[in-house]
Amino acid sequence: AQSVTQLGSHVSVSEGALVLLRCNYSSSVPPYLFWYVQYPNQGLQLLLKYTSAATLVKGINGFEAEFKKSETSFHLTKPSAHMSDAAEYFCAVSDSGGGADGLTFGKGTHLIIQP
Amino acid sequence: DVKVTQSSRYLVKRTGEKVFLECVQDMDHENMFWYRQDPGLGLRLIYFSYDVKMKEKGDIPEGYSVSREKKERFSLILESASTNQTSMYLCASESAIAKNIQYFGAGTRLSVL
Numbered sequence: 001a002q003s004v005t006q007l008g009s010h011v012s013v014s015e016g017a018l019v020l021l022r023c024n025y026s027s028s029v030p031p032y033l034f035w036y037v038q039y040p041n042q043g044l045q046l047l048l049k050y051t052s053a054a055t056l057v058k059g060i061n062g063f064e065a066e067f068k069k070s071e072t073s074f075h076l077t078k079p080s081a082h083m084s085d086a087a088e089y090f091c092a093v094s095d096s097g098g099g100a101d102g103l104t105f106g107k108g109t110h111l112i113i114q115p
Numbered sequence: 116d117v118k119v120t121q122s123s124r125y126l127v128k129r130t131g132e133k134v135f136l137e138c139v140q141d142m143d144h145e146n147m148f149w150y151r152q153d154p155g156l157g158l159r160l161i162y163f164s165y166d167v168k169m170k171e172k173g174d175i176p177e178g179y180s181v182s183r184e185k186k187e188r189f190s191l192i193l194e195s196a197s198t199n200q201t202s203m204y205l206c207a208s209e210s211a212i213a214k215n216i217q218y219f220g221a222g223t224r225l226s227v228l
Contacts, residue, residue: 009155032215041221042222043119043205043221045218045219046216049215090157094214103215103217105159106157108157108158
């Protein structure tokens with residue numbers, strides 16, 4: 001069974017500062033990893049995904065994440081935070097790549113951007 | 116664009132009522148999911164379906180059932196609502212070909228009084 005741990009339920013950064021949201025996974029097989037974002041009063045939308053190709057994955061809105069097998073991590077970064085980045089971010093894992101057994105989500109990290 | 120529509124944004128029901136949450140997707144996706152979202156707990160999978168009339172239990176199916184009579188529609192049913200089912204409910208769909216890229220509805224915030 002797979003699981004993800006997101007360190008920090010709330011992260012606060014200043015506008016223009018580096019954003020770093022941490023995610024560690026546990027999986028018995030090579031994982032597929034995802035970051036989803038939820039803006040206020042909306043459903044989740046896919047930010048980026050890792051599916052065993054390049055270890056550095058670029059997503060939408062300037063976000064990227066790096067898969068590090070040795071650290072079982074998939075941290076999300078953005079060089080310069082913008083006020084519009086304020087949202088809830090979820091890391092998710094799947095160990096199947098197939099089969100409709102759903103994703104396993106982390107508990108989420110609420111990103112706060114200080115002006 | 117893929118659209119997943121949940122019939123209600125907000126619902127208020129009384130304990131013991133039977134509650135139906137409806138979800139419709141317009142992309143002919145095979146797979147559909149129901150999650151509940153609670154603060155500090157993230158998203159937890161209730162049920163999913165990979166075909167019409169097929170359903171599988173997720174991590175927290177107790178107190179819920181589902182119905183998928185048509186490919187585009189996936190309904191979540193609370194047979195007898197209880198206060199601990201007060202939550203945000205999210206529906207998602209995905210293509211069987213592009214698995215794990217799930218498209219979510221805006222959610223239904225259910226309050227059970």
